[in-house]
Amino acid sequence: MIPTHYFLILSAVLFSIGVCGVLTRKNGITIFMSIELMVNAVNLTFLAYARQFHQLHGLIFVFFVMAIAAAEAAVGLAIFISLFHHKETIDVDEANLMHW
Amino acid sequence: MSLNDLIFLLPEIILATGASLLLIAPVTGLRDSISAKWAMIALLIITAGSLLACSWAVPGMEQTAGFARMFALDAFSIFFKLLFLFVVAIVVLLSDDFLRESRYSTWEYYSLLGFALCGMMFMASGVHLATIYIGLELLSLSSYILAGYYKNEQKSTEAAMKYFVLGAVSSAILLYGISLIYGVCGTLNLLDIARALSTVVSNDALMFGVILLACGLCFKIAAAPFHVWTPDVYEGAPTPITAFLSTGSKAAAFAIFVRIFYVALPGFHLDWSMVLATVAALSMIVGNLAAITQESVKRLLAYSSIAHAGYVLMGIVAMNVMGLRGVLVYSFVYVFANLGIWSIVLMMKRHEYAGEKVSDFEGLHSRSPFWAFSMFVFLLSLGGIPPTAGFIGKYFLFYAAVQAGFGWLAIIAVLMSAVSMFYYLRIVVAMYLRDGKEADVTASGALKFVAAVCVVATIVFGVVPNDLIDQVSSSAKGLHNKGAVTRNATR
Numbered sequence: 078m079i080p081t082h083y084f085l086i087l088s089a090v091l092f093s094i095g096v097c098g099v100l101t102r103k104n105g106i107t108i109f110m111s112i113e114l115m116v117n118a119v120n121l122t123f124l125a126y127a128r129q130f131h132q133l134h135g136l137i138f139v140f141f142v143m144a145i146a147a148a149e150a151a152v153g154l155a156i157f158i159s160l161f162h163h164k165e166t167i168d169v170d171e172a173n174l175m176h177w
Numbered sequence: 178m179s180l181n182d183l184i185f186l187l188p189e190i191i192l193a194t195g196a197s198l199l200l201i202a203p204v205t206g207l208r209d210s211i212s213a214k215w216a217m218i219a220l221l222i223i224t225a226g227s228l229l230a231c232s233w234a235v236p237g238m239e240q241t242a243g244f245a246r247m248f249a250l251d252a253f254s255i256f257f258k259l260l261f262l263f264v265v266a267i268v269v270l271l272s273d274d275f276l277r278e279s280r281y282s283t284w285e286y287y288s289l290l291g292f293a294l295c296g297m298m299f300m301a302s303g304v305h306l307a308t309i310y311i312g313l314e315l316l317s318l319s320s321y322i323l324a325g326y327y328k329n330e331q332k333s334t335e336a337a338m339k340y341f342v343l344g345a346v347s348s349a350i351l352l353y354g355i356s357l358i359y360g361v362c363g364t365l366n367l368l369d370i371a372r373a374l375s376t377v378v379s380n381d382a383l384m385f386g387v388i389l390l391a392c393g394l395c396f397k398i399a400a401a402p403f404h405v406w407t408p409d410v411y412e413g414a415p416t417p418i419t420a421f422l423s424t425g426s427k428a429a430a431f432a433i434f435v436r437i438f439y440v441a442l443p444g445f446h447l448d449w450s451m452v453l454a455t456v457a458a459l460s461m462i463v464g465n466l467a468a469i470t471q472e473s474v475k476r477l478l479a480y481s482s483i484a485h486a487g488y489v490l491m492g493i494v495a496m497n498v499m500g501l502r503g504v505l506v507y508s509f510v511y512v513f514a515n516l517g518i519w520s521i522v523l524m525m526k527r528h529e530y531a532g533e534k535v536s537d538f539e540g541l542h543s544r545s546p547f548w549a550f551s552m553f554v555f556l557l558s559l560g561g562i563p564p565t566a567g568f569i570g571k572y573f574l575f576y577a578a579v580q581a582g583f584g585w586l587a588i589i590a591v592l593m594s595a596v597s598m599f600y601y602l603r604i605v606v607a608m609y610l611r612d613g614k615e616a617d618v619t620a621s622g623a624l625k626f627v628a629a630v631c632v633v634a635t636i637v638f639g640v641v642p643n644d645l646i647d648q649v650s651s652s653a654k655g656l657h658n659k660g661a662v663t664r665n666a667t668r
Contacts, residue, residue, distance in 0.1 A: 085360075092353060099346055108342055115349035122356040130363050138307050138365065142352065145314045149345055152318050156325055156337045163331040169342065172335045175409045 084125035091118035105157045105167035109150070116146050184235060185250050188228040188258070189298055195220035196291030203284045213283040217269050220291065225262045228255065246366055247305035256652035257301035257432045260509060264425035265294045267516050267630075270623040271523055272417040279327060279415075286326060290421070293319035297429040304440070306355050306365040309433050313351075313397070317344050320426055324414040336413025343396070343406045351393025357386030367441040374444050387442060387449055391456075394437070397430035398486045401459035408471075411479035412533075419475060420519035423482045428508040431489055435504050438493055439656055446496050454494045454586050460487030461593040468600050473533050474522055477600060478515075481559060484597060485511060488590060492574045495581035501656065503573030505649045510566035510638060514558035517631030521552045524620040524628070538604055539611040548620070549608045551632040556601040558635045561594050566638035569645070 091114055098111025120139045127135025157167050164171050183190070199216060232255050268290065276283045292315060299312030321344060325337025359365055361383045362373040377383065396403040411419045442449065464484030471477040489507050492500035525537050542549040558567035571594065578587040620628075638645050 092349075095349070096346075099342075105338070105342075109345075112342075112345045112349055115346070116352065119349065119352045119356050122353070123359065126356070126360040126363075132363065134307075134365055135359060138359075141307060141311055145311065145318075148318055149314075149348075152321050153341055153345065156321065156334070156341050159325060159328050159334045160338050162328075163334055169338070172338055174332050174335050175412050 081125050081129045084121060088118040088121040088125065091115075091121065103168050103170050105160070105169050108169065109153050109157070113146060113150070116142060182244050184231055185244065185248050185302075187231050188224050189295055191227050192220065192224045192291060192295045192298070195223070196288045196295065199284050199288040199291060203282065213287050214269060214273055217287040217291065218266060221262055221266050221269070221294075225259065228258055228262070246368070247308045248299075248302050249304045250302060251655045252652040253436070253656045254298075254302040254432075256505060256649070257428065257508075258298050260428060260512060261294055261297045261301065261425055264421065264428070264512055264516065265290055267520075267627055268417050268421045268425070270627050271420055271516075271520060272415075273623050274523065274621055275415055275417055281326060281328075286323070289319045289323050293323070293421070293426070297425060300429045301432045303433065304367050304436070306358070306367070306370075306437075309437070310352065310355060313430075313433065314348060316426060316429060317348065317397075320344075320418075320422060323418045323421070324410055326418065327415045330413075332413040333415065334413075336410045339406055339413075340410045347393045347396035347403065350389050350396075354386045354389030354391075354393060357382050358390065361386065367437065370441040371444065374442070379445065379448055383445075384448060387445065388452065390437070391449065391453065394430065394434050395456055395486075398427055398434060398489070399483050400456050400486045400490060401463045401483065402456065404460070404463065404483045404486075407483055408476045408479040411482075412473060412475045416475070416519060416523055420516055423478065423519075424512045424515050427482065427486070428512060431504055431508050434493055435501065436656065439496070439501060443496065450494050450496065453490055454583055457487045457490035457494055458586055458589050460484060460490065461590055462487075465593045465596045465600075468597070471600070472535055474535055474537075474604070475533050477535070477604075478518065481597060481600070482515075484593060485559070487593075488571065488574055491578045491583070491586055491590060494583060494586070495574075495577035497577055497581050498653070499573055499580055500577035501653045502646070502649050503570065503577050505653055506573050506642075506645065507570035509645065509649070510558065510570045510635070513631045513634045513638070514555045514565075514567055517551060517555040517628055517635065518559075520624050520627040520631065521548055521555070524548060524624050535604055535607055538607045541608040543612075545620075548628065551628050552608060553605055554632050554635055556605060558639070560598045560601050562598075564636070564639050566635045566642070566645075568639060569642045 095111045095115035095118060098114065099108050102108050102111065120142055123135040123139050127133070160172065161167055199213065199220070202213070202216070232250060235250050269287065272286065276286060296312045296315030296319065299308055300316065303309035303312055321337055321341045324340050325334050327333035355365070358370065361377060361380065362370045364370060364373060392403065399407040411423065414422065438449070461484050464480045464482070464487060468477050468480035468484070471480060489504055492503040492507065494500070522533070538552070541552070554565060558565035561567045561571035575587045575590060578584070578590070
């Protein structure tokens with residue numbers, strides 16, 4: 078059996094890649110993909126622990142997280158489409174009507 | 178789980194069903210026969226009634242954790258749920274004019290508001306991190322859409338986009354924190370976490386998880402290093418939704434913040450209290466100093482709400498009875514003062530983005546003295562000046578901080594309250610000492626009603642706070658006893 082900490086390291090790496098993507102990318106959809114990567118990294122953590130504990134809690138939580146991520150995708154894409162209507166771009170740096 | 182458990186959820190079931198019906202009402206024949214506003218208000222009243230009925234029907238308030246101990250109907254959650262119902266009812270009244278002028282569908286709007294309320298009620302009752310997380314997401318996803326509801330206005334869309342991106346990132350961070358806590362404790366139930374932690378010595382994974390969890394929660398309450406979204410979202414969102422975000426959604430975040438830290442993590446108070454104390458100090462300083470230079474009332478109030486998040490955090494840091502009561506009292510009085518201010522701002526409305534400059538308030542006293550006086554009372558309450566309710570809230574929080582040995586934090590809070598009076602008084606000076614422009618106040622009956630209710634409540638709870646304090650003490654008791662039990666077990 079593969080030890081749990083292998084999964085944990087992998088998920089920490091995936092989460093960090095997601096964070097870097099959010100911080101450095103400018104395209105709205107790419108940022109959104111990075112956020113999804115972060116959420117899925119968390120799912121992997123839950124699954125690794127659930128396997129270690131032989132528990133259902135963690136597994137079921139992952140289903141909820143996946144459902145919520147899907148709902149988030151629907152809302153997020155709708156907001157980006159709405160932004161595209163105004164700006165003809167989804168570059169988040171272009172959304173600069175309001176600042177300090 | 179048995180069928181009896183359903184009684185715990187009855188108000189939420191009614192609310193969710195009602196919100197779904199509001200969503201499909203436009204495609205049925207209902208559209209013309211009743212107005213969405215009254216349907217929504219009726220739904221809120223039924224929900225409140227069923228909530229009270231359920232709270233009487235569920236005996237023994239301590240063991241009220243239904244659904245495999247995921248959902249509690251204790252005094253603490255009932256206090257917050259009634260507060261949320263009140264906030265949403267007021268927001269419905271505030272939204273009327275906005276919806277009529279903007280000509281967007283009212284049914285979807287109220288339906289989303291209903292789902293947001295449902296999420297908040299789950300947050301108030303959640304005693305399991307899964308319930309809390311799902312309630313939080315239901316609230317957040319509805320709020321993202323509502324913030325962008327003014328979709329022909331670029332500002333509103335921009336606000337929704339910023340809120341969505343930052344909100345989704347913070348949710349992911351919060352979730353990572355939850356997963357690490359699960360890994361250390363092997364459970365997601367708050368009481369079980371406290372029990373599991375009583376045998377664990379502090380370790381890195383746990384600390385990391387708690388810090389990530391706190392980061393996610395601080396984003397939701399708009400505390401300082403995580404506050405950057407607040408001014409933009411508050412400015413861009415339709416004003417009634419800004420009122421909702423700054424009162425209801427914030428109070429819900431405080432509810433879960435308190436529940437998680439008081440019930441699940443009291444044993445690690447020493448580890449996280451300094452971190453949160455720093456966040457609280459930073460919020461008070463950044464929020465109050467940044468508010469001074471704002472010209473837009475919406476942005477000014479956004480920065481002041483960041484500062485208020487800092488004051489409330491003091492109550493969580495203090496981790497004593499006074500602090501817990503302080504959080505509840507403050508959430509309560511803050512709701513009245515803030516909703517009152519937003520109703521006055523909506524009265525000043527002249528064009529689509531309403532009376533939002535401080536200069537728009539010039540000469541309000543000569544045009545409508547009563548509303549100028551109301552605004553004055555609300556601003557005093559936010560500043561925490563004695564005859565108003567805001568003073569009671571601040572008194573509890575400051576006292577709690579001193580009692581818990583965070584004297585330096587209380588000193589910062591007092592100094593920053595003095596700074597906050599400076600920018601609140603800027604509005605007062607504009608209202609009373611400057612000459613007005615031609616624009617007059619166009620107040621509908623609903624707005625007048627809201628402002629009058631809020632001003633009466635702000636003064637009454639300030640002059641005779643005994644009932645409020647009694648109520649809050651009994652609501653807080655259950656939660657704190659639970660915390661005390663687990664703390665004793667730790668020793």
